[in-house]
Amino acid sequence: MIITFFVILPLLGVFINSLLGRFVKNFSEIFINIVNFLLVVLSFVSLFYINTSENITLVYQVGGWVIPYGITLVMDSLTVFMLLLVNVVGFFVGIYSISYMKSYTESWGFYSLFELMIAGMNGVIISGDLFNIFVFLEIASISSYALVAYGIGKDELEASFKYIILGSISTGLILLGIVLTYSYTSTLNLADIAKTIEFDRSFILKIILFLFIIGFSVKAAVVPFHWWLPDAHPSAPAPISAMLSGVLIKTLGIYLIVRFIFNVFPKNQEILNIIFYLGILSMIIGVILALYQWDYKRLLAYHSISQVGYMLLGIGLGSPTGIVGGMFHMLNHSIFKSLLFLTSGALEYNFYTRDLKKYCCVNKIMPNTTFSAVVGSLSIAGVPPFNGFWSKLLIIVACIETKNILAAIVAVAVSVLTLASFLKVLKYGFYSIEDNTKFSENKKEVPFPMQFSMLSLAILCIILGILLYPNINDLLLSKIKSTIYEGSLYYKTILK
Amino acid sequence: MLVYVLCLTMFFVGLYGLITKKNLLKIIISFIIMDNSLNLFFIVVGYRKDGIFPIFLKTHSTTQPMVDPVPQALVLTSIVIGLSVTILMVAIALRIYEKHKTFDITEIKNLKG
Amino acid sequence: MKKNSKNNSGMSLIVKTVTRWTILLIILYGLYITFFGHLGPGGGFAGGVIVVLSFIHIILAYGKDFVVRRINEYLASILETTGGLMFLSIAILGFATGIFFKDFLGQGKIFSLFSGGIILPANVAIMLKVGFGMLSAFLCLILFSLHKGE
Numbered sequence: 001m002i003i004t005f006f007v008i009l010p011l012l013g014v015f016i017n018s019l020l021g022r023f024v025k026n027f028s029e030i031f032i033n034i035v036n037f038l039l040v041v042l043s044f045v046s047l048f049y050i051n052t053s054e055n056i057t058l059v060y061q062v063g064g065w066v067i068p069y070g071i072t073l074v075m076d077s078l079t080v081f082m083l084l085l086v087n088v089v090g091f092f093v094g095i096y097s098i099s100y101m102k103s104y105t106e107s108w109g110f111y112s113l114f115e116l117m118i119a120g121m122n123g124v125i126i127s128g129d130l131f132n133i134f135v136f137l138e139i140a141s142i143s144s145y146a147l148v149a150y151g152i153g154k155d156e157l158e159a160s161f162k163y164i165i166l167g168s169i170s171t172g173l174i175l176l177g178i179v180l181t182y183s184y185t186s187t188l189n190l191a192d193i194a195k196t197i198e199f200d201r202s203f204i205l206k207i208i209l210f211l212f213i214i215g216f217s218v219k220a221a222v223v224p225f226h227w228w229l230p231d232a233h234p235s236a237p238a239p240i241s242a243m244l245s246g247v248l249i250k251t252l253g254i255y256l257i258v259r260f261i262f263n264v265f266p267k268n269q270e271i272l273n274i275i276f277y278l279g280i281l282s283m284i285i286g287v288i289l290a291l292y293q294w295d296y297k298r299l300l301a302y303h304s305i306s307q308v309g310y311m312l313l314g315i316g317l318g319s320p321t322g323i324v325g326g327m328f329h330m331l332n333h334s335i336f337k338s339l340l341f342l343t344s345g346a347l348e349y350n351f352y353t354r355d356l357k358k359y360c361c362v363n364k365i366m367p368n369t370t371f372s373a374v375v376g377s378l379s380i381a382g383v384p385p386f387n388g389f390w391s392k393l394l395i396i397v398a399c400i401e402t403k404n405i406l407a408a409i410v411a412v413a414v415s416v417l418t419l420a421s422f423l424k425v426l427k428y429g430f431y432s433i434e435d436n437t438k439f440s441e442n443k444k445e446v447p448f449p450m451q452f453s454m455l456s457l458a459i460l461c462i463i464l465g466i467l468l469y470p471n472i473n474d475l476l477l478s479k480i481k482s483t484i485y486e487g488s489l490y491y492k493t494i495l496k
Numbered sequence: 497m498l499v500y501v502l503c504l505t506m507f508f509v510g511l512y513g514l515i516t517k518k519n520l521l522k523i524i525i526s527f528i529i530m531d532n533s534l535n536l537f538f539i540v541v542g543y544r545k546d547g548i549f550p551i552f553l554k555t556h557s558t559t560q561p562m563v564d565p566v567p568q569a570l571v572l573t574s575i576v577i578g579l580s581v582t583i584l585m586v587a588i589a590l591r592i593y594e595k596h597k598t599f600d601i602t603e604i605k606n607l608k609g
Numbered sequence: 610m611k612k613n614s615k616n617n618s619g620m621s622l623i624v625k626t627v628t629r630w631t632i633l634l635i636i637l638y639g640l641y642i643t644f645f646g647h648l649g650p651g652g653g654f655a656g657g658v659i660v661v662l663s664f665i666h667i668i669l670a671y672g673k674d675f676v677v678r679r680i681n682e683y684l685a686s687i688l689e690t691t692g693g694l695m696f697l698s699i700a701i702l703g704f705a706t707g708i709f710f711k712d713f714l715g716q717g718k719i720f721s722l723f724s725g726g727i728i729l730p731a732n733v734a735i736m737l738k739v740g741f742g743m744l745s746a747f748l749c750l751i752l753f754s755l756h757k758g759e
Contacts, residue, residue: 004704011697018690022683063703131570138577142584149588154595158604161588165514168527168581172507175534175574182567183541551649572654576739583746590750 002049003060003073003126005042006083009035010119014112021108028111029098035115036091039122043087047080051475057493059128067495068189074128074494077479078327082125082255085331089247089338090118096342096453097239099446100349104151104237113150117143117243121251128494130178130188137174137252141167141219144248148236159231166228170218177211180204191491194264198488201266209265213257213274220253222312223282226305230289233304234297234354238345241297245304246338250330254311258327263483263490269318276316280410282309287417294356296344296429299421300337303380306414307333313411314395317402320481325394327480332387332464336379339457343373346446346454347429356428363431366445370430372454377426379461381419387464394468499540506533520589520599524582531578535571542567619672628670635663643736647728653735661740665747673751682752685745692737699730 013035021028050056058075061067094114101107120140127133145167149160182188184204185196197205214225221229229249233241261271286306293299307329314326346369347362348354363370379386392415399408445451467476483489510533513526542564550565552558589599596604619625643656668676723729 008697008701011693015690015693015697019687019694131573135573135577138581142577142580145581145584149591152591157588157592157595161520161585161592164581164585164588165523165527168531169511169514172530172534176507176537179534179538179541179567188566549650572652576654579743580746583743583750587746587750 001060002042002046003058003075004062006039006122006126007119009039009042010115010122013115014119017108017112017115021111022106028108032111032115033091033094033098036087036094036118039087039118040091043080043083046075047084047476050075050077050080051479059494068187068192071132072128072189072191072494073126074190075126076483076490076493077476078255078258078483079125081327081331081476081480082251083122085334086118086121086125086247086251089334090243092453092457093239093242093338093342095449096242096345097237098449100237100239100345100450103349110147110150110237113143113147114240114243116140117147117248121247124251125255128190130181130190130193133256134174134178138171140248140252141171144240144244147240148232148244150237150240153235156235159228159235163228163232166218166225170215170225173211173215173218177208177215180208180211184208190259190264191494194488194491195495198266205265206268206270209260209268209271212260213271216253216257216260217278220249220257220308221305222253222278222308223285223305226282226286229305230298230301233301233341234295238297238341238348241300241345242338242341245301245341246334249304249308250311250334254308254315254330258315258484262485262487267487272316272318274316275312276404276407279309279312279314279316280407282306282312283410283414284309287414287421290421291417295354296347296356296425297341297354299356299425300340300344303418303421304333304337306418307337307380310392310395310411310414313407314398317398317404319398319402320485321394321401322398323484324477324481325391325398327484328394328467328477329388329391332379332391332461335457335464336376336386336388336461339372339376339454339461340380342450342454342457343369343376346450349446349450356425359429360432362429368445368451368455372458373430374426375458375461377422381422382415383419385462385465387461390465390468500537503533503537503540506530506536509533518601520592520601523601524585524589527585528578528582531582535574535578538567538571538574619675620670624670628666632663632666635666636660639663639736639740643732644722644729646732647724653732654739656732657736657739657741658743660736661744664744668747668751677748677752680744682745682748685741685748689738689741689745692734692739692741696731696734696738699727699734703727 013032017028017031021031050058056076060073060075062071062073064070097110097114101110104110117140120136120138120143123136124133124140127136145160145164148163149156181193185193187193187196218225229245233245236244257275261268261275283306286302286304286309290299290302290306293302311326311329311333314322314329317323344354346366347359350366351359353359375386379388382388382392384390392411396408396411399405399411507530510526510528510530514523514530517523517526544561544563547561547563548556550562550568592604593599598604639656639659639662642651642659643653646652646656664676664680
């Protein structure tokens with residue numbers, strides 16, 4: 001019964017906010033942040049419920065209709081992991097946007113769309129039915145199209161249009177995959193599909209899986225479908241860039257890829273190889289294109305593409321260490337990438353520009369922002385003891401275990417290039433002491449809500465390495481390993 | 497069999513228009529064609545031989561074969577989703593016309609790389 | 610030929626007269642499709658689109674000021690949110706009697722209007738949401754029109 005609250009609470013928040021938010025001043029900010037906080041509390045409660053005993057899977061039938069005639073909601077350990085990621089980052093970004101959105105008009109519309117995006121992502125994660133996934137995928141995508149175009153300037157509209165076109169092509173491909181699956185198996189329930197096609201090796205299933213992978217890869221900004229991301233992320237307002245790059249491309253892209261390859265379709269080595277090579281390609285191209293950029297948010301967007309390549313590399317290896325490394329890197333990346341985008345928003349709030357060469361004396365004026373940015377940059381570059389180091393170490397160890405020495409060398413090289421890129425950011429953006437004194441007079445530190453979010457995420461960056469410690473490991477990460485690696489456990493638990 | 501091939505041809509016609517046309521409104525119309533072709537394909541998948549419409553009436557006997565009603569219910573939702581994406585695209589295209597004074601996408605390339 | 614000097618907006622006299630006669634039929638047809646959605650084809654989506662087509666018909670025939678004076682964009686938005694809240698509260702009320710979204714109204718006599726459980730109130734809620742959502746979007750497209758500059 002607790003599963004349904006993850007969708008009821010944000011939807012209630014959206015409707016009540018649309019009704020009352022435009023009439024009562026400051027109503028949106030307080031109400032939506034309370035709803036987000038309740039969601040975080042619910043995520044932690046379900047974490048301690050599911051993961052502290054043997055593998056429980058909660059299954060809920062909406063409306064009481066039996067399987068496979070109704071909509072199923074499933075909560076197993078992978079679900080709880082993703083729910084934690086989405087809701088915690090959503091809470092901190094919500095607090096950040098209390099003071100950031102003061103410079104835009106009509107902020108109640110922003111909060112409604114933001115909460116709708118969180119509702120859509122929660123729905124994608126907990127749903128166990130193919131068409132339910134499609135409907136919630138569309139809810140999250142459409143609210144993100146509208147949010148990218150929120151401040152209606154020239155750049156934002158063009159970026160949003162490119163994003164809409166590519167997003168709708170991917171939705172068309174996913175719908176085609178759903179239609180073909182329904183016509184082949186005559187059922188829409190994920191567990192039922194898994195049971196029907198478990199030992200089937202026909203050619204049409206490979207084509208269906210290929211269509212799904214292309215559709216989800218466009219949403220996850222994998223090379224060669226990445227060219228909407230460097231335009232959409234800089235133009236959006238900073239909290240939305242943090243949500244888009246930190247959470248949306250992982251929930252709508254990588255989580256669904258993992259679910260479909262490991263739990264629904266039978267084990268397929270060729271598709272894993274394709275994902276492995278796509279991962280390597282994304283890593284290399286992302287970081288090389290990022291070396292040229294002088295626009296801070298565009299640089300961060302290209303690094304997102306490169307880090308998504310790391311996750312696909314970990315997943316495409318197929319071994320348990322690789323999968324745990326890839327998922328742990330997903331958690332780490334959402335935290336430090338959101339942190340970096342929030343610092344870029346703080347810089348834009350004070351200085352009204354995104355060009356790295358124009359910043360000056362940031363270190364003296366905004367010390368808390370500088371500290372958060374330093375923590376974020378060292379995490380993404382993989383410096384111990386921050387959390388980025390541990391997940392990259394797991395991925396490289398998994399590469400060596402499965403005898404892909406070349407992939408391990410490429411991963412280390414990309415990590416070094418990432419470090420170089422972020423040293424450039426720190427030198428020119430934060431620690432420069434040029435003579436631009438007229439540019440930086442009368443500026444002080446950003447308001448308190450923004451500082452609170454940035455410092456909290458920075459503290460999380462420092463302590464998240466603790467998730468690999470032997471006893472705490474059982475809380476989160478080793479449960480995911482068993483859910484994904486023995487894929488057929490999914491439908492056996494649901495359909496008994 | 498021919499019906500399936502025609503539906504997929506319509507999908508590729510829409511995809512071709514989406515990729516190669518330069519006017520914003522033509523891109524929107526190509527997207528509508530692509531969406532409609534997928535919905536049509538979904539309904540045709542539910543056809544059963546010699547089936548009638550899947551509605552119980554007082555005058556029908558209940559032992560006749562019926563076509564599959566599940567795709568029809570799902571396509572209703574999908575049509576409304578396509579409608580909302582279309583409205584969003586048209587609203588953004590109107591604002592682009594206000595700012596750039598043109599509908600041609602080769603002249604709107606403000607962002608590079 | 611007498612010039613129509615009172616209102617110059619909208620279309621010609623024939624269109625305006627025919628519009629006045631047909632919009633009531635359109636609304637009645639839309640409500641019929643919504644209410645009998647559990648016994649025949651249709652339901653909330655199709656019914657909502659048909660009901661709102663009558664409002665758009667008036668906008669096209671009489672000019673936008675005629676409608677905006679009576680249903681401005683605030684009222685359309687409030688009606689749409691009411692539809693959404695109604696749907697969600699039907700789902701939550703099912704929660705109170707057992708399971709989320711459960712069918713708590715019971716099946717009546719088959720083939721009559723009040724049979725089929727919660728399908729009837731759900732259809733009405735969806736009609737409000739889809740219909741007035743489309744009206745809000747249409748008003749948004751035509752109201753904030755091209756201002757020069759910026």
